[in-house]
Amino acid sequence: MIPTIQASPAETYDIELEHSLLQANAKIADENRSVLDRHGITAIDFMGAIGSGKTTLITCLVERLKSKLGVAVFNGDATTAEDAEQIHKQGVPIVQIATVNGCHLDANLITKAIKQIDLQKISLILIENIGNLICPAEFPLGSKARVVVVSVTEGPWMVKKHPHMFLGASIVVINKIDLAQAMGVNPGQLTLDVHKLKPDIKVIHTSCKSGQGIDEVATSLLAL
Numbered sequence: 001m002i003p004t005i006q007a008s009p010a011e012t013y014d015i016e017l018e019h020s021l022l023q024a025n026a027k028i029a030d031e032n033r034s035v036l037d038r039h040g041i042t043a044i045d046f047m048g049a050i051g052s053g054k055t056t057l058i059t060c061l062v063e064r065l066k067s068k069l070g071v072a073v074f075n076g077d078a079t080t081a082e083d084a085e086q087i088h089k090q091g092v093p094i095v096q097i098a099t100v101n102g103c104h105l106d107a108n109l110i111t112k113a114i115k116q117i118d119l120q121k122i123s124l125i126l127i128e129n130i131g132n133l134i135c136p137a138e139f140p141l142g143s144k145a146r147v148v149v150v151s152v153t154e155g156p157w158m159v160k161k162h163p164h165m166f167l168g169a170s171i172v173v174i175n176k177i178d179l180a181q182a183m184g185v186n187p188g189q190l191t192l193d194v195h196k197l198k199p200d201i202k203v204i205h206t207s208c209k210s211g212q213g214i215d216e217v218a219t220s221l222l223a224l
Helices: 021-038 054-065 082-088 107-114 177-183 187-197 214-222
Strands: 004-006 042-048 071-077 094-098 124-131 145-151 171-175 202-205
Touching: 021 042, 021 107, 042 054, 054 071, 054 082, 054 124, 054 214, 071 082, 071 107, 082 094, 094 107, 171 187, 171 214, 187 202, 202 214
Parallel strands: 004 094, 042 124, 042 145, 071 094, 071 124, 145 171, 171 202
Antiparallel strands: none
């Protein structure tokens, strides 16, 4: 059975009782990072819109990395567990984080999720944030880095429409490039749009269907 962390309506969230929600979240995120650092664990926060392919990408990454190191996954979703079930088939520790229609994960929920796994056996945690291109950027979780996943099916302007998401990222994945021609979207232009926002960021083109770029993403994560 997959352990589930759920935000209760009364909690929404405990840290709201403090003077500043963002400041309180940042403090907890720092504490999460300290715990992970003490155990030599790298956590990566995957952000992106609904349908960008975050779950499938993480599943592909787990498949490639689980034989090399201890991998765990925290799967954020509003109510359903279908994504977590997909990753669970890979045979790695996974915690489902149900936000009860909340539009992002927060550091408080990650603290709870951390307590559900054996940190002695883990060296990499992949965190799938809620499908949203706005709210997650404001709430650090304690991860070492962030990956933004976009897909060509989101259209040619999505980078320009959501610039804030990319500024805090270490890697941008442009996914589903096998559909680029059908969608009339140029992945190269999306890359240029990202580099206009952050010239030094790494951009990787991927297709989970063909496997293109997945090894490069895995290698880049291990290098963080």
